[in-house]
Amino acid sequence: MKSSNDLPLAGVRVLELSQIMAGPTCGLMLSDMGAEVIKIEKFPGGDDARGYAKPGDPGLAPGFLMLNRGKRSVAVDIRKPAGRQIIERLAARSDVVTENFRRGKLDALGLGYEALRKINPQLVYCSISGYGPTGPMADKGGFDLVLQAFSGLISVTGSGPDNLVKPGNSVSDINAGILAALGVVTAYVKRLRTGEGSRVDTSLLQASMQQMYWFAAAYFFNGAIAEPMGTAHPLIAPYQTYKCRTGQIALGGGNQANWKRIASVLDHPEWIDDVRFLTGRDRLANRDALERLITAELAKQDASHWISVFESHDVPVGPVNNVKEAMEHPQTRAIDMVVDVEHPDGGTTRSLGCPIHFDGVAPHDTARAPHIGEHTFDVLKEAGFSTDELTDLESQGIVLQHRVS
Known part of the structure; x- marks a missing residue:
């Protein structure tokens, strides 16, 4: 694994004024690629995700630990003028600011893009909103579930129009x-070229609608409004999950050659010349009939049998793993997608690693997630605050420094 100093973003300082998931996901990726991420937290509670735990979860919430490893926590009350001055001083020596407040909130506090760019003209200022920075809904807050529904994503997910489901993961966030x-x-690359900072905007709505490529293309082309098809693909058949005698498999007949192999493996070569299944368009038009035929054959053997047979004939196939099976699979470890991380309260836990490698090496140094305000004094001293200033700020309730009890 590469150390932080060897990574592409080494030396880049990010001020994270965001919480819960979308903004912290951005910060996590930047941290994994070498950036120093300073997480600004309210107190006493900190990032709301610190409270997202199930009954029985010990210590810090697992989701918070996942999304905030490698970051430094500075607890500041930005509602107070002295707290806002702290953010200004930190922004002056930062390369990037990320935030996910409602539109206008940071502007009203004097911490918006226009205010901070006067302090640091090279600053890259990234805002993540619910519905985007302009338009009639720009002032609304954003929530993953609501934006998945608004964008049309939920309308194409499920087993039918009366059985819609939300994708299991937080797609929008x-x-x-x-x-x-x-x-x-991208904005940082521009800064290296021109010396100028930039305003970067994205939103949960844009992030959700980007997932709609296939469905939007069909609508724009001929007005077709897609409906949910379970695990099936809107343009390819067979390309979905199937139940076997025990277990399920994902089977990909993504082209004519794979379709012919599937028919041969299932010992039904006559399907290849069946007028219902001659071409990809034919198979789409007769998807239900094709699904019934394939399901009937797969029900004769266990999933492990079919995976072995299909793989031996070079057919795209895989198991439908549960979370444990996916996290414990040796391939997951081989690509460093599951890594060991120190726990804030001692010992180690596991986390998802960075999904991008550089020069064949995983960019992850296993730094842990912080306690609220764990690095407040250290970071502010680096920014030029004296010990007396920090003591005074703490006594006024403007900053919080975590101390081991």
Whole structure:
């Protein structure tokens, strides 16, 4: 694994004025690629995600630990003038600011883009909103579930029009964080070229609608309004999950050659010349009939049998793993997507690693998530605050420094 100093963003300082998931996902990716991420937290509670725990979860919430490893926590009350002055001083020596407040909130506090760019003209300022920075809904707050529904994503997810489901993961939040990180890096490249900072904007709505490529294309082309099809693909058949005698498999007949192999493996070569299944369009038009035929054959053997047979014939296939099976699989470890991380309260835990490698090496140094205000004094001393100033700020309730009890 690469150390932080060897990573592409080494030396880049990020001020994270965001919480819960979308903004912290952006910060996590930037941190994994070498940036120093200073997480600004309210107190006493800190990032709301610190409270997102299930009954029985010990210590810090697992989701918070996942999204905030490698960051430094500074607890500041930005509602007070002295707290805002702290943010200004930190922004003056930072390269990037990320935030996910409602539109106008930071502007009203004097911490918006226009105010901070006067302090630091080279600053890359990234905002993640609910519905985007302009338009009639720009002032509304954003929530992953609501934006998945608004964008049409939930309307195409499920087993039918009366059985809609939300995708199991937080698509809007996670993708918004990824888009924000891409925007930040792109703006930083521009800064290296021109010396100028930039305003970067993305939103949960944009992040959700980006997931609609296939469905939007069909609508724009001929007005087709897609409906949910379970695990099936809107343009390819067979390309979905199927139940076997025990377990399930994902089977990909993504082209004519794979379709012919599937028919042969299932010992039904006559399907290849069946007029219902001759071409990809034919198979789409007769998807239900095709699904019934394939399901009937797969029900004769266990999933492990079919995976072995299909793989031996070079057919795209895989198991439908549960979370444990996916996290414990040796391939997951081989690509460093599951890594060991020190726990804030001692010992180690596991976390998802960075999904991007550089020069064949995983960019992850296993730094842990912080306690609220764990690095307040250290970071502010680096910014030029004296010990007396910090003691005074703490006594006034403007900053919080975590201390081991």
